Amino acid sequence: MKIILTGATGVLGSQIMYEILELFIKESIDGKLILISRSKGKKTALDRINDLLSSSYTPQILKDQGLEKLDQYIEIIDTDLDAVQENFSSKIDGAYFIHSAGYVNLSTDEQHREKIFDENTKITKVILNNFHHLIKKFIYIGTAFSSGERTGIVENDFHNLDFVLKHRNAYENAKFHSESFVAQKCRDLGLPFQILRPSVICGKMLGNENKYFISKYMVxxxxxxxxxxxxxxxxxxxxxxxxxxxxxxxNIIPVDYVAKVIVSVFRRDDIQQLNIVSHKSxxxxxxxxxxxxxxxxxxxxxxxxxxxxxxxxxxxxxxxxxxxxxxxxxxxxxxxQFNTTLLNSILEIPKLxxxxxxxxxxxxxxxxxxxxxx
Incomplete structure (x- = not known):
């Protein structure tokens, strides 16, 4: 099994990386996790990933394996997302593509609108346009708040509504535009896809290991x-x-729960849209x-x-x-409120x-x- 993951150094992406590696280990999968990441300052992408795999907050099951063993599962493409070249084709051919990278910015300032759009929608379009013919499935990590200003019960389907969504800022609009593009493009190509939407992410709540930890404090x-x-x-x-x-x-949901749900469902063909949210706000x-x-x-x-x-x-x-x-x-x-019936059947939602x-x-x-x- 091959899986491509973007955003592995981010709040959610790092937890998804941990869960994928745990999946490979626990199910004895002959897997390869391809991380599209970039250097930052004096640190290469490999340095950054190794930091995440050998820190005080790395899951114990991964620390027990050690970096040498974990590195056998990982291939790193050290580049910006919009600069991935065709010469990586052989590496990503036949892979599940989980696009978790994004630019979270709730600013209502007009001068930030273009950057928010480019960092979310434009890059998503570049990736899918360039590599759709090579991948097995495209999994887009959106946000439950791309539903915009809503009342009543919000269902998982945001794309077959009889009204136009009203967004509160450029981030919500860009994320919704991205997932609309993904859905339409993949349908046109006959490429399987998923849109998975967490609500506001909080610290870890499952188990007692590094409880309440989160790598970046937001919202x-x-x-x-x-x-x-x-x-x-x-x-x-x-x-x-x-x-x-x-x-x-x-609506607040733990980061480790979100990651576990994503890794639980990315191979399922019966789920195209799913809000990963709490029962109650x-x-x-x-x-x-x-x-x-x-x-x-x-x-x-x-x-x-x-x-x-x-x-x-x-x-x-x-x-x-x-x-x-x-x-x-x-x-x-x-x-x-969100309809959580399907989500709770996948993995019981923790109570906040x-x-x-x-x-x-x-x-x-x-x-x-x-x-x-x-």
Whole structure:
């Protein structure tokens, strides 16, 4: 079996890499994992991958194998995604192609739109156009938020709807455009494909090994990080008003669960679209309360969405001119839930209760919200 994986140094891609290697080991598969990765600074792609395979957060089953054994499963193509050449054809011929690389940026700033599109949609098109005739199946890792602003129950199919999706930012739009291209292109070619969409990814929750670990803190973690450091200042805490729809929630799913589901289903022909999400979204007011309690910031107020909003202090201004303006469209969104019947039949969905969410934030706080850079 040959599998191509992009984004192996990323938050989700690294966990997918771990799961594929575990699959090869546990099922005694004569497999080859081809990683399209690139050098970064003084580190080659091989250096970066080896760092991931020999770290304190590498799964024990892989550490027990050792780098020499693991390297026998791996082939690295050290290049940018849009620069992969045809001379790699023999290496990737007949492989499953899992495209996990992406550029997560929730910015609503117009000047970022082109970069967000290029890093997500343009590169996806280049890859599929160049290599569709060589691969066995194309698996695109999207996002559940490419559904955009929705209400009610969201099903797995985003491409046979009787209405046009309304996206909240360029990232959602680019990811949806990408998966639309993948679906149409693969249907035209008769190439099997899957679109797998995780919601907001949090730290590990399955088992006790490296529990709550995540390599990069994003989305709700960034809000926690902002107010953690705001609470450390010696000055008095300034009141911050949060515009929140009190009925809506944030759907959060553990990174190790997402990776296990992807590796469980990529060979299945009966699944073309799948949202990898929690049964129930975490209520945003409750989530904010748990975050602020854990980071020690107590001076805040929940208000309704205000079209004309003037900052009342420096902390509020800093928040809304940084992460706040990107998070606000989600905080004021309508309430929705996902149909998780199919997903739960594949692998039981872990429950995210108040205690677990607090533990996720506590883990990040105790690690000073420091990202792992490879």
């Amino acid at each position: 709700f973690y960034l809000l926690a990080k902002f107010f953690h450091f705001a609470a450390q200042r010696k000055t008095e805490q300034e009141n911050v008003r949060f515009m929140i729809n009190e009925k809506t929630g944030l 975490l209520n945003l007011v409750k989530g904010l309360e748990l975050i602020m309690k854990e980071v020690g910031y107590t001076n805040y107020t929940i208000i309704e969405n205000a079209p004309h909003f003037e900052y009342q202090n420096t902390t509020e201004k800093l928040y809304y001119e940084s992460i706040g303006k990107h998070l606000k469209p989600y905080l004021v969104s309508s309430a929705k 209760d108040d205690e677990t969410f607090t533990n996720l934030i506590r883990y990040a706080r105790l690690n000073n919200f420091k990202d792992v850079n490879v």
